[in-house]
Amino acid sequence: MTAIVTGVGAEGNIRAEPDARIRIGRWIILLAVLLAVGRFALPPSLVRPPEWLVWPFADWINFSFNFVKDDLGFIHVTRAFAASVEWLLDVTANLLYGRNRWPRIGPIPWTTIAVTAAVVGYVLNGWRLALLSGGTFVWIAVMGQWRWSMETLSVIIVAAPFSVCLGLVLGTAAARRPWVERLLNPILNIAQSLPHFAYMIPVVVFIGVGPKAGAIVTIVFATPPMIRMTLLGLRKVPSEIIENGHMCGATRWQLLRFVRIPTARTEILVGVNQVIMQCLAMVVLASFIGMPGLGQKLLQLLQALKIGRSVEIGISIVLIAVWLDRCTKAWAQRQPVHFHRDSTWLDRHRILVVWVGLVLLTLAVAQIWPIADVVKRSQALTISKPLDGAVDWVIVMIDPATQWLRGFLIRYVLIPMRDAYLWLPYVSVLLLLAGIGHMIGGMRSALVCAAFFGLIAASGWWDRAMITTYMVSFSVVLAGVFGLPLGIWAAGSKRRSDIVLLVCDTAQTFPSFIYLIPVVMLFGVNDVAAIGAVVTFGTVPMTRYTIEGLRSVPESMLEAADMSGASRFQKLLNVRLPVAFPTIMVGVNQTVMFSLFMVIIAAFIGTQDLGQEMQRALSSTDVGKGLVLGLCVAFMGLMVDHLIIRWSSERKAALGID
């Protein structure tokens, strides 16, 4: 009953409040426009952030980092941790590619690893996954990329369990103790919107460069989603199941170990999936701090514009990504199946026996034919020659078009747009955002928006931030232009949406780095290429959420529209899109996040935004500068996130969906 009463109250508020909210918001925006129009009359301190506004955040951060590192002796802790990680890395490195370290029994023949992967795939989801798993490793070995791939995988093998354990412990603590959750929540919000590079700089300071730094930055980067999923899973355990645990006389530990965690299994395993995918994304990027492996090779080849070879590496990375994703997802979704009561030990462990047999067989074969043990560089196949040829041919063919597009975009769109963003007085931008915030969420949102961008102004990186903003906003618009119609088209039938969703799913598993290969191929190294990569990357969530939004419109509404005599187009315009719109906006939110991350990564193919500065900070290991830049990016993301989520949940509540 109380719920109904408050519900009525809230409804009343919705009706009464927005008018005032929007009216005030409009006034604020009008003021912002006036300030922009009257820019010439403004004092300079209102156009560019003045000296006194810029606070030396970087120095403060550097100071506190030095204090923690040297004065508190934290560096010894991190060094000790790094040493243990390094030991584990050496063990896996020895086993996977025969690095000369303890236990000195490796390398395991590649055929053995391939059949093991295939058997795991079979256990998890049948023949098709077995084929994908085995095939991935065969491709890697045959293309002569075994060593680099194993360097990459060895880091994932070491880092992922650390992240999973860390996430489980912190997630469980947060689920049990409200204050831990309150403490972790803002940290996680910021951590999940910090670009990859911001994580690397402190790690370089504390650990140095190389594989162990790569592993540690991967652990740190991959932990937040695990915390989130653990918390979510534990929260979702039905109260009756917990009560049953109590009534069965379980102690607190028994309850956690035998009831809560196993019941939250699916969410926890989805967390594991996310951890592994994040690990892969990070480990590829960690090449910037001297992590050897596929990422480093790709970086070198891309910088040398060797498209054919980088496509080969790209295919390997994509295969590994899809393989890891499918396996962990299948694991999460796997339901236990019982054996018949009278089945024998052999029946129950048939796959294990087959696996042991295959391993013994491949070990024996590897003794006889060395090629089944290690594929040497000289024996490896390559498709780079024909690929290069084909790519050259395509480029020559479409070169006039891309040249024209590039020139047109740069001259008539990008540069004018960038200049316009830079021309805007910062107070005008702040007011504009505050106005939008006020329209969406009242005073609080207005302050949140102004505060996030105010801090960016105070960081001293206003111009760089505006360049990032322009690239992101342009990319998001383009992603909408491509993604929305694609999503609407795909949502037209079940089959189409299944196919497009599968493509989106797969594309989302690729490490962001991969998206740079085709755009560099087409546009070379410049702003257009960067934007191309960002748009491609950002179109994926856009399409995906459009489809999901449209497909989840209740059937009864569509039937009602049909019976009201709505045409297909009227139905789309008046029923499906309005109802799907909140979900589509969540897609826009993700697109913004993806774009921000990608813009920063794209920095190394030459942009002049925050990303470029961040790379400089990385090479000079300037923690303060790096973190300030990272936080600037995070604040942009958090502001957009705040606005869209606020709007979309209010809208969903008003529509009575979900």
Added chain:
Amino acid sequence: MTRTSAEPVILCERIWKLFGDHPDRYFASLTGTPDYEKIRGDGYIAAVRDVSLSIAKGEMLVIMGLSGSGKSTLVRCMCRLIEVTAGQVRVEGFDIGGLSEKALIDLRRSKMGMVFQNFALLPHRTVLQNVAFPLEMRGQDRVERHDRALEMVRLVGLEGREEYFPRELSGGQQQRVGIARSLAIEPDIWFLDEPFSALDPLIRREMQDEFLRLQELLGKTIVFITHDFDEALRLADRIAIMRDGAIEQVDTPDRIVLEPATDYVRKFTEDVEKARVVHATVLARPLEDGEASDAVRDGNPIPGDSTILALARQLVNDHREFIPVADANGAVTGLLPRTEALAVLFGEQP
């Protein structure tokens, strides 16, 4: 059916459960016995309001009420899944509110079993492992708990499904697992929280029969929750009807139907076919001195534990004004006024 003895197994003494921001502080500020609306006006929900109840050994008490009436909360107070705000719950004489965590766990491991509305089975464990779960918690060894669990699985008729996982079973079968699990430790007190509500009507009927069979076999002290009045009438020794956290009436089904204590209870019983519920013994007036021999002379007595409905044909055909009623041993215990019984049969107001 009823095996009662003097000492109550569960004794609730004026227990209260308030939900809200600071229930203890708020309760201390209360004077007298405020009603539900006033408490709600102060921003608190009185899920259990001044409930006193005693449950005898071997008795089956059914707590009945609409959803939100506080019946689930009350039963959770009895087993201390929820802490009471005020009052005392005594289980076999011990104040369970004062037990340490360890003592409480020991009590549950040895004395209590509970069945849940949505079965609450652990999805990753087989039927057998689910049933063995409480045994595992108290550290029984593997072989012993396997045997015991198997025995329980047989008892509820799920033999051959031991290796199945919960999701491979139907709702009725899942609840059978729930019942087997709650009985695995041989509890003295058996709590059932709307155990059959999530089942189809046909299955529900079947499970009620099954439940009665088990109760016949085991003779536990039972607290059974339901929102289904027919179910309550069918199963209960006594029914407690709850509304807004308070108990409106606790009585045998016959008396609840015949003499509802409040308007609320009357509304519940209105649609009930009373003849189906009321037993001959209850309607019969006791024998006065010297009447025993007359009664016997008057012809064949009717069995007292039959319902009026079961006696319908005989009541209509009989012409005696008072029909003798006999107990299970055949001894005449009272005289049934025929017109009164016919009034009940035809649903007329007495």
